[in-house]
Amino acid sequence: MSVPVLEITNLHKRFGDVEVLKGIDLTMQRGDVVSLIGSSGSGKTTLLRCVNLLEDYEEGIVAVAGEQIGYRQQNGRRVRLREREIARQRAMTGMTFQHFNLFPHMSAIRNVMLGLVRTRKMPKDEAYATAETWLDRVGMKDRKDHFPGQLSGGQQQRVAIARAIAMNPELMLFDEVTSALDPELVSEVLAVVKGLAADGMTMLLVTHEMQFAHDVSDRVVFMQDGRIGEEGPPDTLFHNPKSERLAAFLKSSKF
Amino acid sequence: MEIAQALEVIWAARWALLAGLGNTILISVLSILMGTALGLVVGLILTYGNPVLRFVVRLYSDFLRGTPVFVLILACFYILSVVDIQLSAYEAGIFALTLFCSSHVGEIVLGALKAIPKGQTEAAKSVGLTFFGTFFSVLLPQALRMILPTWVTTATEIVKASTLLSVIGVVELLLGVQQVIARTFLSLELYFFAGFVFFLLNFAIEKAGRFVERKVAIPS
């Protein structure tokens, strides 16, 4: 069996005295689509951010494509990698944010090009062509010269997805891609994500859209107080929850 | 008619007055440029510096901003000469204005960088940008746009403060005018003239600032 795209072992994360992740184990193979569900504050966002090292973690190992993210072992101690190394590792995963976080001073296509030119050292014209292809893919090619302030929320999120995926990451991380959107804009973004899943992209996504999680995922992970409460194929998890907590959560999410 | 007389006097003294205006502009430009460069460093340290460095620079900035710029100019003028730094009044004045400008620009830069949402840095990191890449491609271009209006105001403050160098004997426009007054006693007309020239200068700076602001505005 090949190296897992993502392998998390015994991950612990603290904010001050509060332990937010209390030992997470999760493995994803190439092409896996995994949804993280769970109530607010259960640690879903934090888990994603640890994979991208937007948060440091205190204990355990996060490995992407077999490479430990953020740290190396030296004489039995963990040493944080250098800034440049970490930057390279971050580019191995693509991330989208709840609030898009597009660069407001750059047009859509320049948003997508930035990482290609700066991190991947792609020549400008090649970066332009790549960015254009991906913008086309998310249905934003005709708006490529618009600035974020000139786009709707759904359009911004699609550009943000293009920005992340144009980097050709091993793994895509989606944090509640639709939660900041008006209801009528949700479907256009979810359609893009579904399309990417169908293409075989490896994806770890946090979502409150249960139907979507059900349709798109190979596996669903229910997080509960910083631990994985339950994990399995969507049908099993959604229709035969083992724990009371999950059953209650699903009920409150009106699934 | 006194106005006609005043205009004649001004015309007669035109080269001296133009030289004064030239000095005013040169002093202002040099102080603003050097003060802005130093101010960027001050702002960067206040934003990203380690605690010790930040504390030192915070003291520097608070001290300079708490001291009237006139006192700063006098202090630089008198002090530099007793510590064996041979600077002319002209240079000492520019030095003082540079310090003054740097502390104000530093605070503006700090404010702008802090006002950029954290998500911007995170998004830049997530596409693999290093600290420098993030700073130059993402943070600085946004910060500069935010800074521009206040920076232009600071520039006009420096132009106005440059008149204080007249007190330490630098012949900028105001002292140039005062020298003409000393010969002709037309203080009403000539002080008015001086005020008017400064008004035009600052008005032009403000208009130019607005123009650049519109040019670099992000479409939305």
Next chain:
Amino acid sequence: MDYDFNFAAVWRNFDLLLSGLGLGLVLALVSIAIGCVIGLFTAFGMLSKHRLLRWAAHGYVSAIRNTPILVLILFTFFALPQLGLRLGKIESFIVTLAVYSGAYLTEVFRSGLVALPPGLREAGLTIGLTELGTKVRITIPIMFRNVLPALGNNFISLFKDTSLAAAIAVPELTFHARKINVETFRVIETWLVASLMYVFACAIIAALLRRVERHLAIPG
């Protein structure tokens, strides 16, 4: 640099410095009080229906803000007597500073008034107050509280500007510092102490203002 510090001469004259500081504070207080009245009228002028009033208000603010304060001080003191308006040093300085601060306060009050919800005025009118009564009892008091921080900042910079009174020999802090400097040659000590006095005075004023703000804040 070998400079032997000796603060004795400065401490000997410390009461002079202190009295100068006190005079500066009084000058700033009186000026800002008059400035508030001017600013309030001009702010309403700016928002008036009459084009001429708006024009005059804008002209005043723009002229003052773009002219160096030193030119204004010298103009009032040396040039106005030509028009038969002869004022003592202190009166002349207060007039200048009041007119000067009036222009800055106009902006403060204008934005404060604009920021008020329009419903306030309407509510005042519906309970039977006149337009003037509504202004005096409702709009202005609320606006004042809202702009208190900006007013405080203006006061602090006005206080620092009192250092310029030294230019027409008003015996405030900077004037005394210069005198002590020239008489004792304790250059560094003098200016260090004088600057620190300004810095601490500003810090104390700022702290006091914050307390006043909290005290006057509308609960909720």
